[in-house]
Amino acid sequence: xxVADITVILAAMGRWEPNAQGRLEQAAMELFSExxxxxxxxxxxxxxxxLTERTFFRxxxxxxxxxxxxxxxxxxxxxxxxxxxxxxxxxxxxVTAAVEAAGAALDEFRGREFARTRQRVxxxxxxxxxxxxIKLADVTAGMAEALRARGVEEPEASMTAELGMAAxxxxxxxxxAAAEERELPDLIxxxxxxxxxxxxxGG
Amino acid sequence: xxVADITVILAAMGRWEPNAQGRLEQAAMELFSExxxxxxxxxxxxxxxxLTERTFFRxxxxxxxxxxxxxxxxxxxxxxxxxxxxxxxxxxxxVTAAVEAAGAALDEFRGREFARTRQRVxxxxxxxxxxxxIKLADVTAGMAEALRARGVEEPEASMTAELGMAAxxxxxxxxxAAAEERELPDLIxxxxxxxxxxxxxGG
Numbered sequence: 001x002x003v004a005d006i007t008v009i010l011a012a013m014g015r016w017e018p019n020a021q022g023r024l025e026q027a028a029m030e031l032f033s034e035x036x037x038x039x040x041x042x043x044x045x046x047x048x049x050x051l052t053e054r055t056f057f058r059x060x061x062x063x064x065x066x067x068x069x070x071x072x073x074x075x076x077x078x079x080x081x082x083x084x085x086x087x088x089x090x091x092x093x094x095v096t097a098a099v100e101a102a103g104a105a106l107d108e109f110r111g112r113e114f115a116r117t118r119q120r121v122x123x124x125x126x127x128x129x130x131x132x133x134i135k136l137a138d139v140t141a142g143m144a145e146a147l148r149a150r151g152v153e154e155p156e157a158s159m160t161a162e163l164g165m166a167a168x169x170x171x172x173x174x175x176x177a178a179a180e181e182r183e184l185p186d187l188i189x190x191x192x193x194x195x196x197x198x199x200x201x202g203g
Numbered sequence: 204x205x206v207a208d209i210t211v212i213l214a215a216m217g218r219w220e221p222n223a224q225g226r227l228e229q230a231a232m233e234l235f236s237e238x239x240x241x242x243x244x245x246x247x248x249x250x251x252x253x254l255t256e257r258t259f260f261r262x263x264x265x266x267x268x269x270x271x272x273x274x275x276x277x278x279x280x281x282x283x284x285x286x287x288x289x290x291x292x293x294x295x296x297x298v299t300a301a302v303e304a305a306g307a308a309l310d311e312f313r314g315r316e317f318a319r320t321r322q323r324v325x326x327x328x329x330x331x332x333x334x335x336x337i338k339l340a341d342v343t344a345g346m347a348e349a350l351r352a353r354g355v356e357e358p359e360a361s362m363t364a365e366l367g368m369a370a371x372x373x374x375x376x377x378x379x380a381a382a383e384e385r386e387l388p389d390l391i392x393x394x395x396x397x398x399x400x401x402x403x404x405g406g
Binding site: 090091092126129130131133134137154155156158159160162163166167169170171173174187190191194195196197198199 | 359
């Protein structure tokens with residue numbers, strides 16, 4: 001019996017779902033875009049992906065999780081990188097390293113087209129927009145805490161964390177714009193540099 | 204017939220409600236604190252204020268509006284001040300003026316104790332917390348737009364607006380802390396100064 005044979009048998013048994021998560025994600029994005037987030041059911045997502053509802057629930061607790069399933073990684077990219085930054089870096093240098101790392105990870109993770117579709121879905125739904133804002137606020141609070149753990153005092157810890165997240169958000173929005181071709185990490189670097197310019201006396 | 208007589212008659216007719224809005228606000232805050240936002244009804248708020256439900260709806264469209272009724276003024280303090288700032292100011296100076304003006308207005312408007320109670324109610328309820336985050340995000344977008352209207356380019360316009368709102372939020376949170384005695388505008392100034400410190404090379 002070949003591997004292909006085993007695959008066919010397992011697929012028939014509903015136990016072998018190569019890249020099930022990716023297929024569910026793709027199907028969900030298509031449906032959210034076509035008919036709207038609220039009008040899409042888990043059953044329809046599973047059907048479009050050629051999988052069962054049960055398989056959906058092995059990967060996600062509900063349809064919202066398809067959009068926010070990466071939140072833990074997202075947070076870890078910021079907060080983990082910041083916590084691991086060499087002690088010799090200043091607060092702003094450490095935050096810059098963390099935000100640039102998070103931007104690079106996001107760029108690689110699903111790429112710009114996925115992020116564009118996801119953003120369109122989120123912006124169209126107040127509940128999702130709010131969920132996204134809370135996610136970003138929580139990451140900001142995590143960065144401020146990591147900075148305080150490095151010995152940075154308030155309000156500098158909070159302000160530097162806010163500054164980093166602001167650079168991320170501003171760069172992220174530009175990255176998603178139709179005409180934008182530059183990569184996310186470059187846009188983050190540019191956003192952070194503009195703060196230095198604006199803060200310089202007479203800037 | 205004296206003014207006092209007229210007041211009594213109008214009150215009996217349910218048409219004269221001295222400081223109805225303030226009384227409804229006070230009653231709502233008490234009830235939200237005592238039994239929670241979700242467990243409080245409009246009827247109960249009106250009753251506690253010694254007013255009718257109809258009077259409530261002359262002032263607010265629903266109980267959430269008691270907490271967010273000042274949003275238009277809040278936004279105007281930021282965006283209006285920024286739009287009216289002298290053209291000679293840099294982007295950061297104009298944003299600083301706007302955020303300090305908004306802080307001073309908030310300090311005077313209801314004062315710290317009111318803000319503390321309101322914040323406790325908001326933090327305890329995800330829907331309200333999300334509404335608050337959206338309010339702040341909208342004001343930030345308004346400030347960025349006002350800066351672009353002044354000829355500030357992107358990403359500097361967005362980053363300077365984000366910076367101003369971050370200073371406001373960080374200062375606001377500290378202002379509400381139990382042990383904090385300094386005034387909001389002073390805390391805003393300190394937060395903005397800490398950014399200049401962190402951005403300075405070697406800072």
